[in-house]
Amino acid sequence: MLTGRVAIVTGGTRGIGYAIVKKFLENGAKVVLFGSNDKTVTNALGQLKEKYSNYKVIGFHPNLTDEKQIQKIFKKVEAEFGHIDILVNNAGISSNTSLENYTDEEYEKISNLNIKSVFTCSKIAIPYLRKSKGVILNTSSMVSIYGQPSGVMYPASKFAVNGITKSLALELAKDGIRVNAIAPGIIETDMVKSLPREMIEPLIKTIPLGRIGKPEDIANAFLFLASDMANYITGVVLSVDGAARN
Ligand code: NAD
Numbered sequence: 001m002l003t004g005r006v007a008i009v010t011g012g013t014r015g016i017g018y019a020i021v022k023k024f025l026e027n028g029a030k031v032v033l034f035g036s037n038d039k040t041v042t043n044a045l046g047q048l049k050e051k052y053s054n055y056k057v058i059g060f061h062p063n064l065t066d067e068k069q070i071q072k073i074f075k076k077v078e079a080e081f082g083h084i085d086i087l088v089n090n091a092g093i094s095s096n097t098s099l100e101n102y103t104d105e106e107y108e109k110i111s112n113l114n115i116k117s118v119f120t121c122s123k124i125a126i127p128y129l130r131k132s133k134g135v136i137l138n139t140s141s142m143v144s145i146y147g148q149p150s151g152v153m154y155p156a157s158k159f160a161v162n163g164i165t166k167s168l169a170l171e172l173a174k175d176g177i178r179v180n181a182i183a184p185g186i187i188e189t190d191m192v193k194s195l196p197r198e199m200i201e202p203l204i205k206t207i208p209l210g211r212i213g214k215p216e217d218i219a220n221a222f223l224f225l226a227s228d229m230a231n232y233i234t235g236v237v238l239s240v241d242g243a244a245r246n
Contacts, residue, residue, distance in 0.1 A: 001227040003028030006081040008074075010034040010064055010121060011091030013044040015189030016139060019215030020088055020222045021048065021057065027223055030056035032077050034091065037061050056081070064091060064117030070124045084128040086226050089118040089161075090139040094191050095151035096199065107153055114157035118164055122179075126172070133176035135226050138165050139218075140181040142241045158183075162237050169235030178234040180225045185241025187213040209242030 007024050011017035012033030021033050025048065035041040041059040048057050058080070062069040077084055092114045097106060122136055129136065144158035161181060169179040186192060186203055192212075204212050221240045224230055 001027045001223060001229070002086075005029045005085040005226070006032070006077065006083055007086035007088060007226065008032045008034065008077065008084060008121075008125070009088040009090055010117065011036075011139075012059070012088075013040040015191060016184065016187060016215045016218050017088070017090040018044060019219035020090060022052075023216070023219035023223050024086075024226070025052050025055045025057060027227075029086070030081050031058075032073075032081075033057065033059045034064065034073075035059060035061050036091075065112050065120050067120055067124060070121055074124055074128060078128060083132045084125065085132045085134045086137065087121060087125040087129065087134070088137045088139070088222060088226075089121055091117060092139060092157075092191075093154075094195070095154045096148075096195060098150050099152055102153070110153040110157055111160075114154070115160045115164075118161055122164070122168060126175070126177070129172075129177045130175045134178075136165075136168065136172075136177065136179045137222055137225055138179075138181040140165070140183040140237055142183050142185045142239065142244055144183055144237070145239070146245060165237060166235050173234060178225075178230070180230070180233060180235070181237045182218060182221050182225070183237050183239045183241065184218045185213050185239070185244035187215060187218055189215060203244070207242045207244045211242065213240070213242060 007029045012021045013035035021031050041061050045059050060073050138161050140161045141158040143155040144162050147155045165181040
Protein backbone atom coordinates (compact mmCIF):
# COMPACT_ATOMS: atom_id res chain seq x y z
CA MET A 1 0.00 0.00 0.00
CA LEU A 2 2.98 2.36 0.39
CA THR A 3 5.39 1.13 -2.26
CA GLY A 4 7.96 3.80 -3.08
CA ARG A 5 6.82 6.18 -0.31
CA VAL A 6 9.20 7.72 2.22
CA ALA A 7 7.87 8.17 5.76
CA ILE A 8 9.24 9.91 8.85
CA VAL A 9 7.83 8.60 12.15
CA THR A 10 8.55 10.44 15.42
CA GLY A 11 8.60 8.29 18.56
CA GLY A 12 9.27 5.30 16.31
CA THR A 13 11.47 3.31 18.68
CA ARG A 14 8.77 1.51 20.67
CA GLY A 15 5.05 1.11 21.27
CA ILE A 16 2.65 2.56 18.72
CA GLY A 17 5.39 4.33 16.72
CA TYR A 18 7.44 1.13 16.35
CA ALA A 19 4.31 -0.72 15.16
CA ILE A 20 3.72 2.03 12.57
CA VAL A 21 7.34 1.77 11.37
CA LYS A 22 6.99 -2.02 10.99
CA LYS A 23 3.65 -1.76 9.21
CA PHE A 24 4.95 0.89 6.79
CA LEU A 25 8.07 -1.20 6.00
CA GLU A 26 5.93 -4.30 5.42
CA ASN A 27 3.89 -2.24 2.97
CA GLY A 28 6.81 -1.06 0.85
CA ALA A 29 7.77 2.29 2.40
CA LYS A 30 11.26 3.49 3.25
CA VAL A 31 11.15 4.69 6.84
CA VAL A 32 13.04 7.21 8.94
CA LEU A 33 12.37 6.76 12.64
CA PHE A 34 13.02 9.36 15.32
CA GLY A 35 13.59 8.46 18.98
CA SER A 36 14.63 10.25 22.14
CA ASN A 37 18.26 9.05 22.30
CA ASP A 38 21.01 7.14 20.51
CA LYS A 39 20.51 3.93 22.50
CA THR A 40 16.78 3.53 21.81
CA VAL A 41 17.24 4.42 18.14
CA THR A 42 20.10 1.92 17.73
CA ASN A 43 18.08 -0.80 19.51
CA ALA A 44 15.01 -0.23 17.35
CA LEU A 45 17.05 -0.22 14.13
CA GLY A 46 18.82 -3.42 15.27
CA GLN A 47 15.50 -5.18 15.94
CA LEU A 48 14.02 -4.09 12.62
CA LYS A 49 17.08 -5.03 10.58
CA GLU A 50 17.11 -8.49 12.16
CA LYS A 51 13.57 -9.05 10.87
CA TYR A 52 13.62 -7.01 7.69
CA SER A 53 17.22 -7.07 6.48
CA ASN A 54 16.27 -5.94 2.97
CA TYR A 55 14.14 -3.00 4.10
CA LYS A 56 15.31 0.63 4.10
CA VAL A 57 15.11 2.09 7.59
CA ILE A 58 17.32 4.71 9.22
CA GLY A 59 17.06 6.62 12.50
CA PHE A 60 17.87 9.90 14.25
CA HIS A 61 17.30 11.42 17.68
CA PRO A 62 16.75 15.13 17.16
CA ASN A 63 15.20 17.56 19.59
CA LEU A 64 11.74 17.63 18.01
CA THR A 65 11.21 21.30 18.80
CA ASP A 66 14.51 22.50 17.33
CA GLU A 67 13.77 23.74 13.79
CA LYS A 68 17.43 23.74 12.75
CA GLN A 69 17.99 20.11 13.77
CA ILE A 70 14.77 18.97 12.10
CA GLN A 71 15.51 20.92 8.92
CA LYS A 72 18.99 19.37 8.69
CA ILE A 73 17.56 15.85 8.97
CA PHE A 74 14.76 16.45 6.45
CA LYS A 75 17.39 17.70 3.96
CA LYS A 76 19.48 14.57 4.58
CA VAL A 77 16.44 12.32 4.10
CA GLU A 78 15.54 14.00 0.82
CA ALA A 79 19.16 13.69 -0.36
CA GLU A 80 19.21 9.99 0.53
CA PHE A 81 15.70 8.90 -0.52
CA GLY A 82 14.76 11.57 -3.11
CA HIS A 83 11.48 12.73 -1.54
CA ILE A 84 9.42 12.74 1.66
CA ASP A 85 5.78 11.63 1.44
CA ILE A 86 4.51 10.96 4.95
CA LEU A 87 5.14 12.61 8.33
CA VAL A 88 3.80 10.83 11.39
CA ASN A 89 3.88 13.01 14.51
CA ASN A 90 3.58 10.26 17.09
CA ALA A 91 6.06 11.00 19.93
CA GLY A 92 4.27 11.86 23.14
CA ILE A 93 4.28 11.51 26.91
CA SER A 94 1.36 11.11 29.27
CA SER A 95 0.71 12.44 32.75
CA ASN A 96 -1.53 11.67 35.70
CA THR A 97 -0.39 14.46 38.05
CA SER A 98 -3.17 16.33 39.86
CA LEU A 99 -3.43 20.03 39.00
CA GLU A 100 -2.30 21.11 42.47
CA ASN A 101 0.90 19.09 42.12
CA TYR A 102 1.77 20.25 38.60
CA THR A 103 5.13 21.96 38.16
CA ASP A 104 6.01 24.40 35.39
CA GLU A 105 8.63 21.86 34.26
CA GLU A 106 6.03 19.14 33.71
CA TYR A 107 3.69 21.59 31.98
CA GLU A 108 6.48 22.58 29.59
CA LYS A 109 7.73 19.04 29.01
CA ILE A 110 4.27 17.85 27.98
CA SER A 111 3.37 20.85 25.88
CA ASN A 112 6.78 20.85 24.14
CA LEU A 113 6.72 17.18 23.20
CA ASN A 114 3.00 16.70 22.59
CA ILE A 115 2.17 20.03 20.92
CA LYS A 116 5.24 21.99 19.86
CA SER A 117 6.93 19.01 18.19
CA VAL A 118 3.83 18.54 16.00
CA PHE A 119 3.96 22.24 15.09
CA THR A 120 7.72 22.26 14.37
CA CYS A 121 7.97 18.98 12.42
CA SER A 122 4.86 19.83 10.36
CA LYS A 123 6.21 23.30 9.59
CA ILE A 124 9.54 21.95 8.36
CA ALA A 125 7.82 19.16 6.39
CA ILE A 126 5.58 21.45 4.30
CA PRO A 127 7.88 22.23 1.35
CA TYR A 128 8.74 18.53 1.03
CA LEU A 129 5.12 17.37 1.30
CA ARG A 130 3.99 20.08 -1.13
CA LYS A 131 6.26 18.51 -3.75
CA SER A 132 5.10 14.96 -3.06
CA LYS A 133 1.39 15.81 -2.36
CA GLY A 134 2.04 14.10 0.92
CA VAL A 135 0.35 13.34 4.20
CA ILE A 136 0.67 14.46 7.83
CA LEU A 137 -0.69 12.06 10.45
CA ASN A 138 -0.82 12.88 14.16
CA THR A 139 -1.28 10.61 17.15
CA SER A 140 -4.04 12.04 19.30
CA SER A 141 -5.88 10.09 22.02
CA MET A 142 -9.36 9.13 23.19
CA VAL A 143 -8.77 11.62 26.04
CA SER A 144 -8.83 14.40 23.40
CA ILE A 145 -12.55 13.73 23.19
CA TYR A 146 -13.50 12.78 26.76
CA GLY A 147 -10.82 14.36 28.97
CA GLN A 148 -9.33 12.40 31.89
CA PRO A 149 -9.63 12.71 35.67
CA SER A 150 -5.99 13.73 36.35
CA GLY A 151 -2.92 14.89 34.44
CA VAL A 152 -4.83 17.71 32.78
CA MET A 153 -2.05 18.74 30.41
CA TYR A 154 -2.09 15.36 28.67
CA PRO A 155 -5.69 15.63 27.40
CA ALA A 156 -5.18 19.37 26.86
CA SER A 157 -2.19 18.61 24.62
CA LYS A 158 -4.24 16.10 22.61
CA PHE A 159 -7.13 18.60 22.23
CA ALA A 160 -4.43 20.85 20.73
CA VAL A 161 -3.29 18.05 18.39
CA ASN A 162 -6.88 17.75 17.12
CA GLY A 163 -7.00 21.52 16.61
CA ILE A 164 -3.72 21.49 14.69
CA THR A 165 -4.99 18.55 12.59
CA LYS A 166 -8.29 20.13 11.62
CA SER A 167 -6.77 23.57 10.98
CA LEU A 168 -3.80 22.35 8.94
CA ALA A 169 -6.14 20.16 6.89
CA LEU A 170 -7.89 23.37 5.83
CA GLU A 171 -4.67 25.38 5.41
CA LEU A 172 -2.81 22.75 3.39
CA ALA A 173 -5.64 21.33 1.25
CA LYS A 174 -4.73 23.76 -1.55
CA ASP A 175 -1.25 22.20 -1.60
CA GLY A 176 -2.66 18.70 -1.94
CA ILE A 177 -1.45 17.79 1.56
CA ARG A 178 -3.85 15.71 3.67
CA VAL A 179 -3.77 16.01 7.48
CA ASN A 180 -5.47 13.51 9.78
CA ALA A 181 -5.17 12.18 13.32
CA ILE A 182 -5.83 8.88 15.01
CA ALA A 183 -7.24 8.85 18.54
CA PRO A 184 -6.18 5.55 20.12
CA GLY A 185 -8.02 4.12 23.10
CA ILE A 186 -6.10 2.15 25.73
CA ILE A 187 -3.20 0.47 23.97
CA GLU A 188 -0.74 -2.01 25.46
CA THR A 189 2.56 -0.03 25.40
CA ASP A 190 5.16 1.13 27.94
CA MET A 191 3.13 4.34 28.33
CA VAL A 192 0.14 2.43 29.68
CA LYS A 193 2.32 -0.01 31.66
CA SER A 194 3.76 3.03 33.49
CA LEU A 195 0.32 4.13 34.72
CA PRO A 196 -1.07 2.76 38.01
CA ARG A 197 -2.92 -0.59 37.51
CA GLU A 198 -5.81 0.72 39.64
CA MET A 199 -6.28 3.48 37.05
CA ILE A 200 -6.08 1.19 33.98
CA GLU A 201 -7.80 -2.11 35.03
CA PRO A 202 -11.28 -0.61 35.62
CA LEU A 203 -11.03 1.19 32.26
CA ILE A 204 -10.17 -2.01 30.39
CA LYS A 205 -13.24 -3.70 31.91
CA THR A 206 -15.49 -1.05 30.33
CA ILE A 207 -14.21 -1.47 26.75
CA PRO A 208 -17.15 -2.78 24.68
CA LEU A 209 -14.89 -4.83 22.37
CA GLY A 210 -13.68 -6.59 25.53
CA ARG A 211 -9.92 -6.13 25.30
CA ILE A 212 -7.08 -3.62 25.48
CA GLY A 213 -5.85 -2.43 22.05
CA LYS A 214 -2.61 -3.63 20.46
CA PRO A 215 -0.11 -1.26 18.83
CA GLU A 216 -0.84 -3.07 15.55
CA ASP A 217 -4.53 -2.08 15.76
CA ILE A 218 -3.38 1.53 15.64
CA ALA A 219 -0.71 0.94 12.99
CA ASN A 220 -3.38 -0.52 10.66
CA ALA A 221 -5.35 2.72 10.86
CA PHE A 222 -2.19 4.75 10.18
CA LEU A 223 -1.49 2.59 7.14
CA PHE A 224 -4.97 3.24 5.77
CA LEU A 225 -4.79 7.01 6.31
CA ALA A 226 -1.25 7.19 4.84
CA SER A 227 -2.28 5.28 1.72
CA ASP A 228 -4.09 6.33 -1.45
CA MET A 229 -7.14 4.48 -0.09
CA ALA A 230 -7.70 7.62 2.03
CA ASN A 231 -7.20 10.11 -0.84
CA TYR A 232 -10.44 11.97 -0.08
CA ILE A 233 -10.05 12.00 3.72
CA THR A 234 -8.59 15.04 5.46
CA GLY A 235 -9.22 16.88 8.74
CA VAL A 236 -10.46 13.75 10.47
CA VAL A 237 -9.71 12.51 14.00
CA LEU A 238 -10.32 8.77 13.72
CA SER A 239 -11.10 6.93 16.97
CA VAL A 240 -9.50 3.48 17.17
CA ASP A 241 -10.54 2.45 20.65
CA GLY A 242 -12.88 -0.57 20.73
CA ALA A 243 -15.62 1.98 21.56
CA ALA A 244 -13.88 2.77 24.88
CA ARG A 245 -15.32 5.81 26.66
CA ASN A 246 -14.30 7.33 29.96
P1 NAD B 1 5.68 4.89 24.41
O1 NAD B 1 6.06 5.51 25.69
O2 NAD B 1 5.74 3.41 24.27
O3 NAD B 1 6.53 5.52 23.21
C1 NAD B 1 6.73 6.92 23.14
C2 NAD B 1 7.65 7.25 22.00
O4 NAD B 1 7.91 8.67 22.09
C3 NAD B 1 9.00 6.55 22.08
O5 NAD B 1 9.37 6.10 20.79
C4 NAD B 1 9.96 7.63 22.55
O6 NAD B 1 11.23 7.54 21.94
C5 NAD B 1 9.29 8.90 22.07
N1 NAD B 1 9.66 9.99 22.98
C6 NAD B 1 9.39 10.08 24.30
N2 NAD B 1 9.95 11.21 24.80
C7 NAD B 1 10.57 11.83 23.76
C8 NAD B 1 11.32 13.02 23.62
N3 NAD B 1 11.55 13.82 24.65
N4 NAD B 1 11.83 13.33 22.41
C9 NAD B 1 11.61 12.53 21.34
N5 NAD B 1 10.88 11.40 21.40
C10 NAD B 1 10.38 11.05 22.58
O7 NAD B 1 4.23 5.43 24.10
P2 NAD B 1 3.05 4.97 23.13
O8 NAD B 1 1.99 4.45 23.99
O9 NAD B 1 3.57 4.18 22.00
O10 NAD B 1 2.58 6.42 22.65
C11 NAD B 1 2.77 6.91 21.35
C12 NAD B 1 1.75 7.99 21.10
O11 NAD B 1 0.44 7.43 21.25
C13 NAD B 1 1.82 9.16 22.06
O12 NAD B 1 1.60 10.36 21.35
C14 NAD B 1 0.68 8.90 23.01
O13 NAD B 1 0.19 10.07 23.59
C15 NAD B 1 -0.32 8.25 22.09
N6 NAD B 1 -1.34 7.44 22.75
C16 NAD B 1 -1.02 6.30 23.43
C17 NAD B 1 -2.04 5.56 24.01
C18 NAD B 1 -1.78 4.29 24.76
O14 NAD B 1 -2.72 3.78 25.37
N7 NAD B 1 -0.60 3.75 24.76
C19 NAD B 1 -3.37 5.99 23.92
C20 NAD B 1 -3.65 7.15 23.23
C21 NAD B 1 -2.64 7.86 22.64
